[in-house]
Amino acid sequence: MRGTVSSGLVSTGSNWCNGVELESSLAALERLLQQPVTVVDNAHVFDLRPGGPCFTASRRSHRKHPACDAGFDERCIQHCRYAMNLRCLREETPFACGCWKGLTQIVAPLRDGGVGYGMLYVGLWRSPGVAAPPELPMWEEAVLPEIAPLLALAAEGIVAQLRREHKIDAPPECRGARIAAFFREHAAEPVTLPELAREIGLSPSRAGHVIRELFGAGFTELLLRERVERARLHLSATTLSLGEIAARCGFRDEFHLGRIFKQYVGISPGAYRRNQPKT
Numbered sequence: 001m002r003g004t005v006s007s008g009l010v011s012t013g014s015n016w017c018n019g020v021e022l023e024s025s026l027a028a029l030e031r032l033l034q035q036p037v038t039v040v041d042n043a044h045v046f047d048l049r050p051g052g053p054c055f056t057a058s059r060r061s062h063r064k065h066p067a068c069d070a071g072f073d074e075r076c077i078q079h080c081r082y083a084m085n086l087r088c089l090r091e092e093t094p095f096a097c098g099c100w101k102g103l104t105q106i107v108a109p110l111r112d113g114g115v116g117y118g119m120l121y122v123g124l125w126r127s128p129g130v131a132a133p134p135e136l137p138m139w140e141e142a143v144l145p146e147i148a149p150l151l152a153l154a155a156e157g158i159v160a161q162l163r164r165e166h167k168i169d170a171p172p173e174c175r176g177a178r179i180a181a182f183f184r185e186h187a188a189e190p191v192t193l194p195e196l197a198r199e200i201g202l203s204p205s206r207a208g209h210v211i212r213e214l215f216g217a218g219f220t221e222l223l224l225r226e227r228v229e230r231a232r233l234h235l236s237a238t239t240l241s242l243g244e245i246a247a248r249c250g251f252r253d254e255f256h257l258g259r260i261f262k263q264y265v266g267i268s269p270g271a272y273r274r275n276q277p278k279t
Helices: 022-033 074-090 143-164 175-186 193-200 204-215 219-237 242-249 254-265 269-274
Strands: 037-040 095-098 103-112 115-126
Touching: 022 037, 022 115, 022 143, 037 074, 074 095, 074 103, 074 115, 074 219, 095 143, 103 143, 115 143, 115 175, 175 193, 175 204, 175 219, 193 204, 204 219, 219 242, 219 254, 219 269, 242 254, 242 269, 254 269
Parallel strands: none
Antiparallel strands: 037 115, 095 103, 103 115
């Protein structure tokens, strides 16, 4: 693409996905823009939908792009999942960002108020000054204002649909959303219940009760779930050692990682990694 931005796909932000499956809607957006569309779901809300995930595995992974899949490693995860997540907590509108491979994409925050749930990525270009891969078009600054309005509307529509399906809390300032965001942002750190309690303005005992009431599990359980999900991602997409993964995901050491991982997943981290499909 370049191509032009058409308003034919949408009417208003609140009605964009009304009555339409999210996956088919993004497929239509992809055809309209003639650019690949990827959803990165840091809150796991897209996978928890009754009846199955909102999006296909391909939609949720950059590795469908040959340029992204080539040499995919820890840096890819750190950039596209975590660094961009932090930036999306500060940005309110779509922005262009280059990665360590010399690839540029447009990123739209999936936010409800001040809570971030993930990112919507569109396109794949060569960053300025990068010669390879030659099959990708060179990034031009004029692309951003051309695509950003429609992408922002699409992101707003996704969030509105998730709210209608009760996948995220509404209103956005409610405690459930703030608690979920806390775990996403601090899972790799040695956080405690009193720290979360201060974040949501409650006493530790009251915070513990509210967490169990909203999520059906206690503070430690939710923290370990998030850490295990991060470990699964590293095991399937990187060659980091178990010790390195443990350090990046908040476990004391690789033995602690192994014990907790097997408790939640049913197999050891090493077996999980060996079972991943070879690319």
